Amino acid sequence: MSDEDQNKVIDGRAVAKKVEAEVKAGVEELKSEKGITPGLATILVGDDPASKMYVRLKHKACDRVGIYAEDHPLPESTTQEELLDLIKTLNAREDIHGILLQLPLPGQLNEQEAMNAIDPAKDADGFHPFNMGQLLIGIEELVPCTPKGVIRALEEYNIDIQGKHAVIVGHSNVVGKPMAAMLVNRNATVSVCHVFTEDTSKFTKEADILVVATGVKHLIKEDMVKEGAVIFDVGISEENGKVYGDVDFENVIKKAALVTPVPGGVGPMTISILMQHVLMAAQKTA
Amino acid sequence: MSDEDQNKVIDGRAVAKKVEAEVKAGVEELKSEKGITPGLATILVGDDPASKMYVRLKHKACDRVGIYAEDHPLPESTTQEELLDLIKTLNAREDIHGILLQLPLPGQLNEQEAMNAIDPAKDADGFHPFNMGQLLIGIEELVPCTPKGVIRALEEYNIDIQGKHAVIVGHSNVVGKPMAAMLVNRNATVSVCHVFTEDTSKFTKEADILVVATGVKHLIKEDMVKEGAVIFDVGISEENGKVYGDVDFENVIKKAALVTPVPGGVGPMTISILMQHVLMAAQKTA
Incomplete structure (x- = not known):
C-alpha cells in the first residue's frame, strides 16, 4: 500500500483506545466520588467457539478500563425458564449495571423474549425494543x-x-x-x-x-x-x-x-x- | 381530470371503509364471544381547534365500528403530574384498551414523558418507544x-x-x-x-x-x-x-x-x- 493510501486507513484500534481512555477516567471518577464500580455480567449459553472468543474479548476490555466483569456460562441444554431466571436475578443486582446476552442462542431458546427480559437500563448491547425505539425517535442512550x-x-x-x-x-x-x-x-x-x-x-x-x-x-x-x-x-x-x-x-x-x-x-x-x-x-x- | 387520471386516484376513504368493516366485524365477534367491548380513551389538553376536530373524528369512527369511546378534556393549565395521574388511571382500567394522547401538548408539559407513561399494550397511536423499537426490529404490533x-x-x-x-x-x-x-x-x-x-x-x-x-x-x-x-x-x-x-x-x-x-x-x-x-x-x- 502506498503511503498516501496508508493515511486513508481508519484506525479502529486508535478510536477504541481513545474511547477506552475516556471510559477508564469515568470509571475512576465514579469509584472515587460515589464508591460505585461499574459491573458487567455476560451470559454465554453453550460452547460456540466464536461466542466464547467474543465474551473473552469483552472481559479483557473490562479489565483494561476497570469495569468489574463476571461471566455466567450456561450449558447448551439451558431452558428458557433457566435463562429468564438468571436475567431476572441480574436485573435485581445492584452491583451489575450492564447485562450482555451473547448471541446467537441455541435453537430451543427464544432470543427476543430473553432480550426483552433484560432491564432496558442495563441493556449494554442496546438491543432492547425500548432502547431501539428511543433510538428511532432520536433519543440515543443505550444503542x-x-x-x-x-x-x-x-x-x-x-x-x-x-x-x-x-x-x-x-x-x-x-x-x-x-x-x-x-x-x-x-x-x-x-x-x-x-x-x-x-x-x-x-x-x-x-x-x-x-x-x-x-x-x-x-x-x-x-x-x-x-x-x-x-x-x-x-x-x-x-x-x-x-x-x-x-x-x-x-x-x-x-x-x-x-x-x-x-x-x-x-x-x-x-x-x-x-x-x-x-x-x-x-x-x-x- | 381525465377519466384515465381519475382511475389513478388512491381512494383513501374506500380503503378506510374496508378496514373499518373488518374492525366492526372483529368488535362484534369479541363482544359476542368474550363479552368484551373494546374501549378507547382520548386525552385532549387545552382548546386547540384542530386537535379538537381530530379527537371528534376519532370518536365518530369509534361510534361507526362499535368501540366504546370516552374523552378526557383537560384544561390548558394542566400540570405534568395531573396528566400522568390520568394516564396511570387509564392504564389500570380494564374497560379501556387503547389510550390516545392528542398531540401537541401545551408547552409546560413533557410530551415524551407522557407518551412513555402509557402502557405499551394500550398505546393506540404506536408512538411508545417500546412499540417503535419493536417496529424497527420487524415486530409490528401497535405502530x-x-x-x-x-x-x-x-x-x-x-x-x-x-x-x-x-x-x-x-x-x-x-x-x-x-x-x-x-x-x-x-x-x-x-x-x-x-x-x-x-x-x-x-x-x-x-x-x-x-x-x-x-x-x-x-x-x-x-x-x-x-x-x-x-x-x-x-x-x-x-x-x-x-x-x-x-x-x-x-x-x-x-x-x-x-x-x-x-x-x-x-x-x-x-x-x-x-x-x-x-x-x-x-x-x-x-
Missing part, C-alpha cells in the same frame, strides 16, 4: 454498539454527516437498521440497500458515507464506490482461516477518502462502545 | 397509524414492495421514520430525504413508491416524479381556508400510476388503523 462506533469514528475523523448521502448495505437489526436510524437522526440523507435491492452499485456509487454489513466477502469493489467516499466495513467472513471484510480493501482504498480495515476497524470500536455503555448505565444509578 | 395506513393501501392496490425503491420525504418521528422502518421490513430499498437533503428531486425521480410528509404545499411537482410511481401525500397545509397536500396533485397524477388526494387520501386511512389498533389491544386481553 447498538457497532453503529454507535461508526458514528464515533466519523466524529473522530471530523466527517460531516448532515446533508451527506449515507448508504447502508445490509438491513439487519444489529447493524443496518440502527445505523440508518443514527444517520437519519444526524440529518444525513440515508439509503438502505440489501439483498433485495435491484442495483446496489447504483446506490453505493453515490455514497458520501458507505456502511457495509453483509458478510459477503469483497462485495464492494473499486468501481462501486465514489471518489472520496468514507467507508465502514462491518462485514466479516472467513475463508481457509483468513478473515475478509465486505470491502475489497486493497483496491477500494485507492478511491476512498477513508476506509476501515478488517480486522482492526469496526471490531475494536464496537467493544469500546460496550464499555462506554456499562459506565453510562452505572452513572445513571449514582 | 404509528399513518405509515401503517400507507402499507395497507399498498396491499389493497396490489403494489409490490420488496425490491422496489421507496423514497420518503420528511423524517419526522410520526411519519417519516416509522414509514422507512416499515418499508425496510418489507425489503424495499429505502431512501429518506428531508430538509437537509441536497437534491431531493434526484431521489424522488427514482422512486417507485414515494411518500411525502413535509407540510410544504405542492413541494412535489410533475418533473420530480418517475413515470408510473405510486405516491402517498401525507402532508397537509392550509392557505386561505383551503387545504393543500405536499404533492401538486393535478399535474403529478398525469405521470403517476397512483396517487392519494388531499383530503380523502391518507387521513381517513390513518383513523381506520387507529380503530384496528384498539381492537387488536382488546383482543390481546381476551
